[in-house]
Amino acid sequence: MSEPTRLRALLRDWVTAVRTPAACNEAPAPSVLSIWDPIHLGVDEYGRAVRVTLAYRNALLAGEPGAGKSVGLNCIVGHAALSTDCGLWLFDGKLVELGLWRTCAERFVGPDLDDAIDALDALQTEMDRRYDLLDTERRRKVTPDDATHGIEPVVVVLDEVAYYSATVGTKTQREAFSVAVRDLVARGRAAGIIVVAATQRPSSDIIPTSLRDLFGYRWAFRCTTNSSSDIVLGAGWATRGHTAADIAPEDKGVGLLLAEGGEPCRIKSAYLSDEQVYALADHAAALRARDAA
Numbered sequence: 001m002s003e004p005t006r007l008r009a010l011l012r013d014w015v016t017a018v019r020t021p022a023a024c025n026e027a028p029a030p031s032v033l034s035i036w037d038p039i040h041l042g043v044d045e046y047g048r049a050v051r052v053t054l055a056y057r058n059a060l061l062a063g064e065p066g067a068g069k070s071v072g073l074n075c076i077v078g079h080a081a082l083s084t085d086c087g088l089w090l091f092d093g094k095l096v097e098l099g100l101w102r103t104c105a106e107r108f109v110g111p112d113l114d115d116a117i118d119a120l121d122a123l124q125t126e127m128d129r130r131y132d133l134l135d136t137e138r139r140r141k142v143t144p145d146d147a148t149h150g151i152e153p154v155v156v157v158l159d160e161v162a163y164y165s166a167t168v169g170t171k172t173q174r175e176a177f178s179v180a181v182r183d184l185v186a187r188g189r190a191a192g193i194i195v196v197a198a199t200q201r202p203s204s205d206i207i208p209t210s211l212r213d214l215f216g217y218r219w220a221f222r223c224t225t226n227s228s229s230d231i232v233l234g235a236g237w238a239t240r241g242h243t244a245a246d247i248a249p250e251d252k253g254v255g256l257l258l259a260e261g262g263e264p265c266r267i268k269s270a271y272l273s274d275e276q277v278y279a280l281a282d283h284a285a286a287l288r289a290r291d292a293a
């Protein structure tokens with residue numbers, strides 16, 4: 001198959017996966033997605049598609065190294081990248097996980113903690129500007145209509161949040177980073193700032209309860225203990241039979257997804273190979289460049 005044909009087929013499959021079956025039958029596959037659309041994450045134990053709407057929500061992904069967080073994160077970042085109605089800010093201390101999507105990012109932050117804090121400051125400033133505007137217009141939250149005057153959702157993805165909050169830099173810098181993240185997670189949703197954070201350290205120093213509870217979606221990949229699973233999902237789920245410690249080490253990509261108000265649901269994330277990620281990232285970058293022109 002030629003490269004353009006292969007890319008078209010890949011995009012068609014991707015868009016088909018995230019659209020409802022009814023919509024798929026009705027319309028030709030569009031070339032772009034919207035951040036207001038549900039995001040396809042994978043399938044549940046019955047083979048049903050699992051989709052979540054990220055607008056007005058935040059998401060936390062955590063689990064032991066190699067459990068499948070980056071693959072799960074790619075589903076979210078891929079959808080956001082192809083959604084030209086949102087900005088994409090990527091933070092990746094390792095560079096190589098989210099780096100594949102770098103060409104689609106409005107801002108890409110690598111291992112420099114000062115740069116990370118600077119980027120979070122800019123997001124806080126934008127959040128405050130939006131709240132001033134909403135206040136002036138006597139509204140509670142941004143909507144898709146705000147795109148007409150340049151206010152679009154911003155998806156902020158932090159891969160290995162512990163790298164910035166607990167590993168590099170000085171104590172003061174790490175605290176500044178953590179305070180800014182907490183503020184964005186706590187206040188950002190109505191202003192269209194969506195935070196997606198991932199960590200391979202599901203411990204209470206990295207994910208304190210007060211922060212964890214602000215995430216509407218919590219996706220626990222395999223954890224080593226019931227208590228680390230509860231740190232991701234919330235206290236008490238393990239004793240009620242929902243623990244990511246039960247996931248077998250060989251079940252890569254399997255995790256428990258807790259969506260607001262529900263019970264944790266066991267799902268297997270959709271899988272994008274690096275080759276597919278690059279193809280999607282190139283296409284998304286071209287769409288974004290076209291829109292920006």
Ligand SMILES: Nc1ncnc2c1ncn2[C@@H]1O[C@H](COP(=O)(O)OP(=O)(O)OP(=O)(O)O)[C@@H](O)[C@H]1O
Binds near residue numbers: 065066067252271
């Ligand atoms: N949904 C999936 N389907 C098939 N294989 C998967 C899936 N998810 C993960 N894997 C396999 O598991 C490997 C590790 O996954 P991934 O890199 O996402 O783990 P991780 O939790 O991000 O690890 P780390 O914390 O070390 O970065 C992948 O390279 C892939 O081979």
